[in-house]
Amino acid sequence: MAALTIRDVYKRFHSVEVLKGIDLEMDSGDFTVLVGPSGCGKSTLLNIIAGLERQSSGNIEIGGRIVDNIAPRDRDIAMVFQSYALYPSMTVRQNITFGMECRNVPRVQRDEAVGRVAKLLQIEALLDRKPGQLSGGQRQRVAMGRALVRDPLLFLFDEPLSNLDAQLRAEMRIEIKLLHQRLGSTIVYVTHDQIEAMTLATRIAVMRQGVVQQFADPETVYNRPANLFVARFMGAPPMNTLAARLEATRGRTVAVIGYGEAAIRFPVPPEAEGWNGRDVVLGIRPECIAEPTRHFSDLPGAVTTIVASVEMVEPTGAETIVVLRLGDERALGRVSPDVRHRLSETAQFAVDTRKISLFDPASGDRIT
């Protein structure tokens, strides 16, 4: 069953179009992450789903019911806000039960529900404190508790982790994922952090300037980005996107970077044949470029060994990022920390060509 259907939603503020025809469908149990740079319209879309803002046109359907004219309180949703939005004058317990209080749920039921959620989130000891007496992580938990206590059709998360420090953010990310696995709830989650999107989502909608660029599972978004924007936005460090041209060599299609002696050739899938003789943008993830001893695959032709000069190295400890010269362009590779390159030396690298993406340089759309 579709838990949430967004049909052709537009949003205009005066003459500015913030959302330009959003169509998304989410199944029950999906963890959908709306991700994109700031100003892409993802928070506006979430507010429209919640009913806190009104779309200019299009429909929102929650649990098979069109909710366009239904107030937020009656949409069967719960929301977690970026600033947590805990009511400062109420205790944690009152914060969690406020929604039930507004709905005249009997006291006994409220207490029972608070107990259940407090146990789930391990905030039992905090119930009688005020939000001002809590740490950032504790406030985050309470904000989640306030949403979880309601058991709604749909959970909406608006950048819930962006106010936490890096370590706490990683911890809470794991907890949110565990909660989702345990409760099987349907979640729409807004973030600008592509790592959160990759780690949490079952489906990712990458947005830019009010348009959904790609809506797919994380693996597809990462390995087969629909266009150059998605390719460069997802992944850190980002995908290398290099100017190349396709040529037919001995009955096979290859992508060529650079000219003459220094040209580098990569095999590309036969579907790209139609682009022979034309310029393309070749995308390859940094982790697909490594030291020559790296074992990527046993498949014949999967790995191409290239020679390139090293412009810079960035050791991170777990691995070393190398900046290579490929033709006239720079590319990043990720090599084992045991490999020590000297600057401007020429070295061999293994390239996993199975994961090469090709894009149309004019439109930026994926070719194959």
Add this chain to the structure above:
Amino acid sequence: MRDTSFAPGRILIYLIVSLIAAAYLVPIIVVVLNSLRTSEEIAQTSMIGWPQRWAWSNYGIAWADFCVAQTCAGIRPYMLNSALVTIPATIISTLLGAVAGYAVSLWRFPGDRWIYGIVTLGLFLPQQMRLLPWTIVLRDVGLINTLSGLVMIHTIQGLSFTTLFCRNYYVAIPQELIRAARVDGAGFYRIFWRIVLPLSPPILIVTVIWQFTHIWNEFLYGVTFTTGQQQPVTAALIALTAAVADIPQYGVQSAAVMIAALPTLLVYVFGGRYFVRGLTAGAVK
């Protein structure tokens, strides 16, 4: 470090400050001293002087016995009038201002800026300009020469100020709080009552102090729209000075002035303390 406390520049500053303070304090000191001297003593010596004999009875006479416009009940009934005007008008205008400020700051609606602008425009209209319109309104609603009429005027005029103050305080409340409460299922008044009002004591105390002192000290409307037994104490004090007697009753009159000024003084003394406490508590964040 150089000790600056006796530097010539500093002495000069203290001198100037003391002079300014004295200029403000002298009239009050004169009134306080005169309120403790008998009228005979003032008449025989001068308006300025140290009491030869402490005349505490001035206060009792001013409070309950002195004759104002043919009635000899002191200023007590007029103090009561002032209280009956000031207290309801302060409470109602503060509460309405809080609701209005909440509406224009946290519930954005089409035209909210216009409404806010028009309401606060009232701050810039001179009082004299409003006299005639109010006369017509009071006549038409039948509240001329009543305390209720004054309550109405002060409530409505006070709204400009209370709305302005509350609105400027409430814009600091994060919008997300209101959004969260809406998703939780709370409506306009529940959000106000349960979330916004508990954050409001610091600003409510400021508005109450302001409204109370302004309404209590207000003179023009009191003297224009009420007569005789209906007058607030500020208007009655004028009638009191016009009282005819063998010798000018400066002593009793000074005592009456002191009594009339007491409530606003008390509000400052007590409210001011809560005000500072409210500010330091930092209720919103």
